[in-house]
Amino acid sequence: MNQQHFLATLALGLFLLVPSTSFGQGKALIISPTDGATLDPLDEIRLSYEVNPGPRGDHAHLYIDDKEVAILRKRKGDYLLETLSSGKRSLCVKVVNKAHVPIGIGQCIQVTVK
Amino acid sequence: MGAENLAYALTQVVHNFGAAVVFGGAVFALWPVSRLGDGRQFAWLILLAWGAQIASGGLFGVTSFYYYGEMPDLSSVAMTALVVKVAAAITGFLLAAAYLARGKEWGRASVKRTFQGLAALAILALTAAAFLRWFS
Secondary structure (H helix, E strand, O other), X not given: OXXXXXXXXXXXXXXXXXXXXXXXXXXXXXXXXXXXXXXXXXXXOEEEEEEEOOOOOOEEEEEEOOEXXXXXXXXXXXXXXXXXXXXXXXXXXXXXXXOOOEEEEEEEEEEEEO | OHHHHHHHHHHHHHHHHHHHHHHHHHHHHHOOOXXXXXXXXXXXXXXXXXXXXXXXXXXXXXXHHHHHOOOOOOOHHHHHHHHHHHHHHHHHHHHHHXXXXXXXXXOXXXXXXHHHHHHHHHHXXXXXXXXXXXOO
């Protein structure tokens, strides 16, 4: 094995083996509403979020009661929640990869709609 | 991350070339001049390509499950597109297999309709793939 071949093999091996944590983690934050908030359905309810998909993520999905309702492609923004019926509701923003698989980065809050 | 992306990328390579062959094979057998005399060779190629489509499609799910323990989250539009795509792939595979099994007994018009059907299924699958990609 010549030196060039050895270095190429070593570089490929390191590329495959370096764990993702060394590249830093992503984050997903629900800025508003706040966890536990009580919302008036007559008001315009907007979910404000901030996402950093990190090295494994690509974009984010928004879920209401575990049902996907929106694709969030902006890193930071608002989403108008039009279909919130009364009662306790779970709102989640989860980072997903290009294959749309949640990668374990996200935030969920509980709100009560009057 | 490198191994994960490599797994997705290699699966995507198979999936992309499979898509090119199911569409290109069926169209090239019919146009710009008819090559239905070589229909069996085209059908074998198309059969293998639909098989590769089905296998690589499943491999996307396996890769996701291996790395994250769950399958992709799909919206209702994307899920509908996935069902259409899978149905087109299975139908395409079975149609090519049926032609290879019994096509020698079929008339020229039937053979032409078979390849037109294979081309239509490829167009359907490729169209559904776009909706699957961007509605998730």
